[in-house]
Amino acid sequence: MSEDLVAVRRPTLTQVAALAGVSLKTASRALNGEPNVAPETGRRVREAADVLGYRLNGIARELRRGGTSALVGLISGDLANPFYSAVASGIERELRQHGLQLVTANNDEDAVRERALVDAFLERRVRALLVVPSGEQHQHLDVEGNHGVPFVFLDRAPDGLAADAVLIDNAGGGRAAGEHLLGHRHRRIAVVADLSRLAPQRARIDGFVSAMRAVGNAAWEPYLRTEVHDARRAEQTVRELLDLRLPPTAVFTANNRLTTGALRALRGLADPPALIGFDDFDLADVLGTTVVAHDPMALGREAARLAYERVAGHRGPARTIVVSTSVVARGSGERPPR
Amino acid sequence: MSEDLVAVRRPTLTQVAALAGVSLKTASRALNGEPNVAPETGRRVREAADVLGYRLNGIARELRRGGTSALVGLISGDLANPFYSAVASGIERELRQHGLQLVTANNDEDAVRERALVDAFLERRVRALLVVPSGEQHQHLDVEGNHGVPFVFLDRAPDGLAADAVLIDNAGGGRAAGEHLLGHRHRRIAVVADLSRLAPQRARIDGFVSAMRAVGNAAWEPYLRTEVHDARRAEQTVRELLDLRLPPTAVFTANNRLTTGALRALRGLADPPALIGFDDFDLADVLGTTVVAHDPMALGREAARLAYERVAGHRGPARTIVVSTSVVARGSGERPPR
DNA sequence: ATGAAAGCGCTAACAG
DNA sequence: CTGTTAGCGCTTTCAT
Numbered sequence: 001m002s003e004d005l006v007a008v009r010r011p012t013l014t015q016v017a018a019l020a021g022v023s024l025k026t027a028s029r030a031l032n033g034e035p036n037v038a039p040e041t042g043r044r045v046r047e048a049a050d051v052l053g054y055r056l057n058g059i060a061r062e063l064r065r066g067g068t069s070a071l072v073g074l075i076s077g078d079l080a081n082p083f084y085s086a087v088a089s090g091i092e093r094e095l096r097q098h099g100l101q102l103v104t105a106n107n108d109e110d111a112v113r114e115r116a117l118v119d120a121f122l123e124r125r126v127r128a129l130l131v132v133p134s135g136e137q138h139q140h141l142d143v144e145g146n147h148g149v150p151f152v153f154l155d156r157a158p159d160g161l162a163a164d165a166v167l168i169d170n171a172g173g174g175r176a177a178g179e180h181l182l183g184h185r186h187r188r189i190a191v192v193a194d195l196s197r198l199a200p201q202r203a204r205i206d207g208f209v210s211a212m213r214a215v216g217n218a219a220w221e222p223y224l225r226t227e228v229h230d231a232r233r234a235e236q237t238v239r240e241l242l243d244l245r246l247p248p249t250a251v252f253t254a255n256n257r258l259t260t261g262a263l264r265a266l267r268g269l270a271d272p273p274a275l276i277g278f279d280d281f282d283l284a285d286v287l288g289t290t291v292v293a294h295d296p297m298a299l300g301r302e303a304a305r306l307a308y309e310r311v312a313g314h315r316g317p318a319r320t321i322v323v324s325t326s327v328v329a330r331g332s333g334e335r336p337p338r
Numbered sequence: 339m340s341e342d343l344v345a346v347r348r349p350t351l352t353q354v355a356a357l358a359g360v361s362l363k364t365a366s367r368a369l370n371g372e373p374n375v376a377p378e379t380g381r382r383v384r385e386a387a388d389v390l391g392y393r394l395n396g397i398a399r400e401l402r403r404g405g406t407s408a409l410v411g412l413i414s415g416d417l418a419n420p421f422y423s424a425v426a427s428g429i430e431r432e433l434r435q436h437g438l439q440l441v442t443a444n445n446d447e448d449a450v451r452e453r454a455l456v457d458a459f460l461e462r463r464v465r466a467l468l469v470v471p472s473g474e475q476h477q478h479l480d481v482e483g484n485h486g487v488p489f490v491f492l493d494r495a496p497d498g499l500a501a502d503a504v505l506i507d508n509a510g511g512g513r514a515a516g517e518h519l520l521g522h523r524h525r526r527i528a529v530v531a532d533l534s535r536l537a538p539q540r541a542r543i544d545g546f547v548s549a550m551r552a553v554g555n556a557a558w559e560p561y562l563r564t565e566v567h568d569a570r571r572a573e574q575t576v577r578e579l580l581d582l583r584l585p586p587t588a589v590f591t592a593n594n595r596l597t598t599g600a601l602r603a604l605r606g607l608a609d610p611p612a613l614i615g616f617d618d619f620d621l622a623d624v625l626g627t628t629v630v631a632h633d634p635m636a637l638g639r640e641a642a643r644l645a646y647e648r649v650a651g652h653r654g655p656a657r658t659i660v661v662s663t664s665v666v667a668r669g670s671g672e673r674p675p676r
Numbered sequence: 677a678t679g680a681a682a683g684c685g686c687t688a689a690c691a692g
Numbered sequence: 693c694t695g696t697t698a699g700c701g702c703t704t705t706c707a708t
Contacts, residue, residue, distance in 0.1 A: 009404075012684090012685055012686085013685065013686065014685075014686095022694080022695090023694065023695045023696080024685095024686085024687095024695085024696090025687080025688095025694075025695060025696080026693085026694055026695070028686075028687065029693095029694085032687090035693095036693050036694080037693070037694085038693060038694090041693085041694085055457075055460050055461055056461045056685095056686085057401075057461070057463065057684090057685050057686065058461040058462045058463060059397055059400050059401045059407065059462075059463050059684090059685080059686090060401050060684070060685035060686040060687090060700090061685080061686055061687075062397050062686095062700095063395075063397045063398050063401050063684090063685080063686075063700050063701070063702090064685080064686045064687045064688080064699080064700050065686085065687070065688095065700085066347075066700075067348070067395055067397055067398065067700065067701070069397065071441070078427055079417065079423045079424075079426050079427040079430065080423065080424055080427040080635065082420060082423070082620070085417045085418065085420070085423035085426075086417075086418055088417050088423075088442075089416055089417040089418040089444075092417065092442065092443075092444055093444070096444075101441060101443065101458075101462075102441070102442055102443075103409070103439060103440070103441045103442075104426075104430065104440055104441075104442060105430075105439065105440075106427075106430055106431070106434075119393075120439075122393050123393055123394045123395070123396040124396045124397070124439075125395065125396060125397055260620065260621060260624075263621065263624045264623065264624055267624050281620070281621075282420075282598065282619070282620065282621075283598060283601065283619075283620075283621055283625065285602065286598075286601045286602055286605050286625065287621065287624065287625065297418065350700090350701055350702085351701065351702065352701075352702095360678075360679090361678065361679045361680080362679080362680090362701095362702085363678070363679060363680080363703085363704090364677085364678055364679070366702075366703070367677090367678085370703090373677095374677050374678080375677070375678085376677060376678090379677080379678085394701095394702085395700090395701050395702065397700090397701080397702090398684090398700070398701035398702040398703090399701080399702055399703075400684095400702095401684050401685070401686090401700090401701080401702075401703095402683080402684050402701080402702045402703045402704080403684080403702085403703070404684075
């Protein structure tokens with residue numbers, strides 16, 4: 001890992017004080033804008049600091065002030081995914097209001113790495129830790145062992161431990177998607193979903209299923225495809241579905257990547273099936289793609305808010321906020337069955 | 339700003355040592371896996387640490403080790419913009435190889451805020467600082483005053499100071515866009531560009547102009563529109579261009595946001611003008627949008643690499659890496675003039 | 677194999 | 693208004 005990194009010695013407050021001909025504490029006062037410093041003294045100190053190129057050592061300050069930083073950690077999937085980057089953006093904006101700084105890390109969707117990141121962040125004494133967990137098991141994120149550093153879960157409910165969480169109404173969104181397609185007289189509806197070990201995926205499917213049950217429709221069942229993890233496989237899966245002897249008349253894709261794949265498969269088709277995708281995305285309006293929309297930036301903002309409240313001293317039981325979803329009709333989801 | 343934040347006292351190494359019945363230093367050795375610790379002693383120390391829920395204090399360690407952290411700062415625009423999030427993702431992946439952690443901050447495209455962020459990062463003793471500068475003036479980012487913390491500029495060349503930089507071949511890309519449209523027999527070509535105070539925007543236009551000059555075409559000149567800063571205004575600008583008595587037959591949009599706006603304006607048109615956009619984007623393939631593509635993730639990766647080399651001791655003059663661009667033809671840029 | 681003492685750079689507490 | 697003393701939690705000599 002880290003090799004022979006070059007250390008840089010910077011001037012210290014002691015040196016500034018010496019140059020200014022005052023004591024350490026006076027220099028500290030002057031530079032921190034504390035009261036009880038003669039104007040002339042303050043000027044001399046600032047000048048000395050300038051000459052030396054002095055800059056406060058935040059590490060030393062933090063240690064002295066109680067060993068806790070102004071950093072908040074975020075552990076999530078790759079920022080290259082617009083969902084995660086929107087969440088990060090929402091978090092960053094909210095934290096900034098309170099003088100806190102965001103540190104991001106990518107869990108590679110791997111529980112072992114995630115665990116290591118949690119340790120590293122706690123050692124770095126982050127004020128709070130926000131996590132979009134990679135998998136099912138969350139013992140490695142247990143709050144007991146971390147002495148009061150608040151955890152907030154995003155997108156996935158904490159499993160087996162009490163912690164604040166901000167979730168999307170996945171089941172409601174899945175049900176709405178199903179109802180929307182049923183309302184346009186579809187019965188043979190394909191569902192293309194990601195790994196079933198991911199709770200949000202299961203919830204979206206469950207919601208969809210409940211909509212089907214409500215009207216006694218079972219014609220969708222042969223068209224369920226799960227464990228589709230990227231756009232390329234989604235594209236292929238949709239192609240295969242359309243090649244069936246009795247193809248589905250509509251497709252429901254359970255996240256943004258899968259919707260992308262489906263759009264590629266449907267591109268140029270004379271008579272494409274209806275399509276509704278979970279997660280809104282840039283240019284969906286131009287493409288005329290109907291989606292189950294929600295606000296990932298709000299997700300991040302709310303999570304940061306919960307974390308801050310804990311940092312600021314809020315006690316009390318774990319809270320859960322659910323961000324609502326809504327169907328945005330743009331054409332693709334309103335195509336009738338053929 | 340920060341209010342009455344609750345401090346959390348965690349167990350210290352001294353407490354672990356006391357519980358294990360050994361000295362401070364022995365506990366330190368055991369927990370850090372240093373040699374010369376009796377197996378039985380090591381076991382006792384680890385057990386004590388476990389019981390107390392001990393976690394190393396990284397702040398204290400960093401202070402003792404020389405006051406420099408394992409953090410690298412990134413100051414850029416909002417992560418909600420896919421360009422910046424792709425850059426951040428590329429940086430993060432590269433830094434990780436070297437055990438370094440990314441801290442991100444949003445400059446709000448404001449020089450004053452940017453300046454404050456630089457100070458804050460330097461106080462936090464980041465190992466290196468990567469900046470996508472908001473504006474023209476970079477004195478506030480001067481390397482002299484920062485005592486050897488390496489700076490790397492992304493996307494915009496450092497103005498008036500020597501620092502490593504990773505740039506996009508903006509002029510080359512602009513020229514290629516112009517040549518591409520000329521090659522498809524367009525002469526009345528509109529250019530929709532962002533704020534002209536941004537050097538990359540000017541370079542893209544300059545490149546485009548050089549392509550026009552090379553063939554003696556001046557018919558594009560009435561159709562230049564700059565200071566278009568968001569998708570909404572781009573949409574409106576393109577609408578206005580098409581409403582002209584003699585409208586342009588092609589449009590060149592100088593960044594991803596503006597391309598988005600143009601696509602909205604062109605949506606549903608029976609006989610749309612040709613379109614080529616700077617920056618590639620998700621689903622451009624589905625939309626059939628021709629672009630001047632480059633690799634923002636590579637931009638981040640290279641910047642992180644340069645920074646790491648400096649951190650690892652590389653001396654020598656400032657280096658500049660230029661990331662190349664290429665035209666990706668997908669249909670919109672190949673429509674003939676009408 | 678283990679321990680005692682010193683000190684990283686700063687701020688808090690208490691004098692003067 | 694200014695200075696002195698202590699110590700945050702850890703690693704680094706240097707002894708033992």
